[in-house]
Amino acid sequence: MQGLTGLEDGEVCRALLESKDWDLEAVAREHFGMGELPEPAPPPPHHAPPHHAPPPRARGEGAVWRPRDPVFWVLYILSLPGYLPRVLYDGFGAVWAFVTSLVGLPTRPIEARDPAGDVAAFARDYEARFGPVHPPFHQASYAQALELAKRELRFMLVYLHSEDHQDTHQFCSSTLADQEVVDYVSQGMVFWACSVRRPEGLRVSQALRESSYPALVVIVLRQNRMVVVSRREGLLSAADMVAWLRHTVTEYEAFIVAARAERDERNLDREIRSEQEAAFQETLRQDQEREQRRAAEDDRREEEAATEARERDEEERERREEEDRVEEIRRQKVELLTEVADEPEVGHPEAVRVLIKLPGGQRLERRFLSSHSLKYIFYFVFCHPDSPNEFEIVSNYPKRRLPCQPVPGQPDPPTLADSGFAKSEMLFVNDLES
Numbered sequence: 001m002q003g004l005t006g007l008e009d010g011e012v013c014r015a016l017l018e019s020k021d022w023d024l025e026a027v028a029r030e031h032f033g034m035g036e037l038p039e040p041a042p043p044p045p046h047h048a049p050p051h052h053a054p055p056p057r058a059r060g061e062g063a064v065w066r067p068r069d070p071v072f073w074v075l076y077i078l079s080l081p082g083y084l085p086r087v088l089y090d091g092f093g094a095v096w097a098f099v100t101s102l103v104g105l106p107t108r109p110i111e112a113r114d115p116a117g118d119v120a121a122f123a124r125d126y127e128a129r130f131g132p133v134h135p136p137f138h139q140a141s142y143a144q145a146l147e148l149a150k151r152e153l154r155f156m157l158v159y160l161h162s163e164d165h166q167d168t169h170q171f172c173s174s175t176l177a178d179q180e181v182v183d184y185v186s187q188g189m190v191f192w193a194c195s196v197r198r199p200e201g202l203r204v205s206q207a208l209r210e211s212s213y214p215a216l217v218v219i220v221l222r223q224n225r226m227v228v229v230s231r232r233e234g235l236l237s238a239a240d241m242v243a244w245l246r247h248t249v250t251e252y253e254a255f256i257v258a259a260r261a262e263r264d265e266r267n268l269d270r271e272i273r274s275e276q277e278a279a280f281q282e283t284l285r286q287d288q289e290r291e292q293r294r295a296a297e298d299d300r301r302e303e304e305a306a307t308e309a310r311e312r313d314e315e316e317r318e319r320r321e322e323e324d325r326v327e328e329i330r331r332q333k334v335e336l337l338t339e340v341a342d343e344p345e346v347g348h349p350e351a352v353r354v355l356i357k358l359p360g361g362q363r364l365e366r367r368f369l370s371s372h373s374l375k376y377i378f379y380f381v382f383c384h385p386d387s388p389n390e391f392e393i394v395s396n397y398p399k400r401r402l403p404c405q406p407v408p409g410q411p412d413p414p415t416l417a418d419s420g421f422a423k424s425e426m427l428f429v430n431d432l433e434s
Contacts, residue, residue, distance in 0.1 A: 004028055115141030118200035122161065122193065130172045135185035138192045142204045145192040146219070146226050153260050155220050155249060157185060159193035160205050162213035167235040171214045178238030184245060216241070218248050222255045229255075329389045337383040341376045343367050352416050353424040356393075359431040362386050370417040378404035378413075381429055390432040395425065402427070 001013040001024060020026040116139065123137045135157075138145045142158075149156035159176075162168055175181060185191050194201035196213070208217050212233040219226050230248040232241075344351045344367050354377060356364040366380055381387050393404045403413045416425075 001027065113199065115200040116144070118198040119192070119194050122195045122198060122201065125195070126161070126172070126193070130177065133177045133179075133182065134172075135176065135182050135189075135191040138190050140192075142192060142194070142200060145190055149190040149219065150221050150226055152190075153221060153256050153263065154188055154190050155218060155252075155256070156190045156192060156226070157245070158204065158208065158215075158217040158219060159191070160201060160208070160210050160213060160215040160217075161193060161195045163195060163197060165213040168214055171235055175236055175238045175241055178241075180242055181238050184242050188249075189245075218245070218252075220252050220255050221259045222252075224259075326389065333383045336379045339376075340379045340383065341368065341372055344369050351423075352421050354421075354427060355425070356381060356427045356429060358384070358386055358429050359388060359391075359434070360386055368416060370421060371415055373406075373415055374402055374404040374413040374419060375406045377402075377416075377427070378406070387429065388431040388433055392430050392432060394428050394430060396428065 001017060002010065004024070016027045016030075017024065020030070119137070119141065120139050123139055126134070126137075138148065140148070145156060148154075161172075194204065196202050196205045205211075205215070208215075208228065208231075210217070210231075210233070214234065214236070216232045216236070217228055218230045220229050221227075222229070229252045230244070232244055236244070346367070348367075348369070350369045350371060351367045352370050353365070353367055356366075356377075358364065358381075364381065364384060368376060377393065381391070381393065393402045394400060395402060402419060406412060
């Protein structure tokens, strides 16, 4: 019928054929305005066989083919150029679909550019036509709805809507609007619906191999894959739909229970691994902290050892320097002993009697000339065995420090006369190292 008349809509062709009791020639004549064939003359009465009412023919039974007249064949031949390419294309497509179904090859997929937009648009059109009372649509793409049902371990109910089907209006206005259906589906199912007129709905109908509408498909997680476990096609009452859903849920709820148990076990294993990993990380952190403390302690000990070594070296150096200094002083005492001027006689007019008291209580007495430099008094005290190594000499009264020690490169200290010495003087030696 489609090839002969060029009509695209299969439902229209089916309705025309049904109106003519599936008489293809009568439909073609009416479509092309050629009128009906004249009824053949009835046979003579005496030749008429006993009349029996023909059994009723089932809907869709084979078309009735009457004897063809020349006009039909002329019309048929003239229409061949117009519909022959379509017949060839449709025939090749049917053969290819049959072959691919036999060998298991996938059909050409439908591309949905905006899947979520298709679903949302269908929901708006549905509510505008049938009202807001229906199970809540999950307004996302089919893949997103599958992922949600898989993630939340819920049954997924898919409804494929065909506006052209004769049972669609009654199914939507009666079955899907029933409160018992709404309540049952809303309790624990992800309800996804779309029209097969839209790319997303047509793509899903191809994927689910649905061709009869209204179509309901129940999908559930099984062995980590979302699989179809039950489907119903055609008009379905609300009571039958609820009974079918309950039976399906009861029969396949074990998959959900098994998936939930498996997921709980995986979560438990994940928690155990996380706890073990946390314990391992904590142990590792403590080991690292102990290692850091041990390294810091080793560094501290090494630093202390290095400090002690430096202090010992410094003490050893100072000890050697002190020994060298003492040795140098001892040597200087021997050498400077010859630098002390000779002691004048008692009756010498310039003789000055000098009494020197050492820090240890020893008393030294010696005569010097008033013209002698104070350095000779220093040499005299310095070369005495009981004198300290570092000292200063001060006068008794007025008490003052005398510049007795000579400085290399500078003039000699003043003389006794310049320093105001009388015929007899009392001097004190202060130990600078005490």
